Amino acid sequence: MSGRAIIFRRATKADLPSIIRLLADDDLGSQRERNEDPLPDSYYSAYEEIHKDSNHQLIVAELNGEVIGTLHLMFLPSISFQGGLRAQIESVRIDNEHQNRGIGSQMMKWTIERARARGAHIVQLTTHNSRGDAHRFYERLGFKGTHLGMKLSLK
């Protein structure tokens, strides 16, 4: 990684096409995203909802001016744990061409520190059962797979 300038920052609306490209570029994502030009309006509406809410931060990793990673950090006020603030991370992606170079790990560590600075007592995420590499990746960062993640589709 020496000599390379990785920047982690809040996403702007101009980053959306890059973010959708990353989300669509895997087996699960390709079935549920629409990586079209122009992008469907629903992506822009969701971006506006996220952007205006101080509990939500859409993050990108930029390498040499190109967006090569993304995640969505959110803060969830909660009664449990004595009213403790939770951080949750969704939609983590690193460009296939840049994987296994430590960028994902850097992005996660940067995000975890951001959660800690905000006062969160825990960072939580779920990963699909089929993503074994992701499970090991998160375990190396200190995450423990203590929970079953369950989903009910309403469509």
Place this chain on the structure above:
Amino acid sequence: MSGRAIIFRRATKADLPSIIRLLADDDLGSQRERNEDPLPDSYYSAYEEIHKDSNHQLIVAELNGEVIGTLHLMFLPSISFQGGLRAQIESVRIDNEHQNRGIGSQMMKWTIERARARGAHIVQLTTHNSRGDAHRFYERLGFKGTHLGMKLSLK
């Protein structure tokens, strides 16, 4: 259940002691809550954060004027799934004395309809690996355990 008047409704500040009692009344919760009189201020601060945020709904189940169940419903704007709104449920509890009578199932179905009415495309939750009864309970409601839920403690 015939003849009994179950009401599901948004929680008020006056419900907090009942909610904390429910959260504290199990093996995991007893280790992390402080069910004291008066309650620690952190619970009230968290309640205010939840109450003022239109994406969060703290719910209680009331039977004959007594709070016997609770859950926290939240709506999460998201870029993924074509900018689809997610619903998430946390901190589900039914009073031990009222379990196995279908009240939890009624509360969840009421909540799922609330999520559907808001336009969520999915309802997601995690349950601790040790809560096997809960896994079967959610499966009966249609949830699928497709994900590993991972947590990183920051304390």
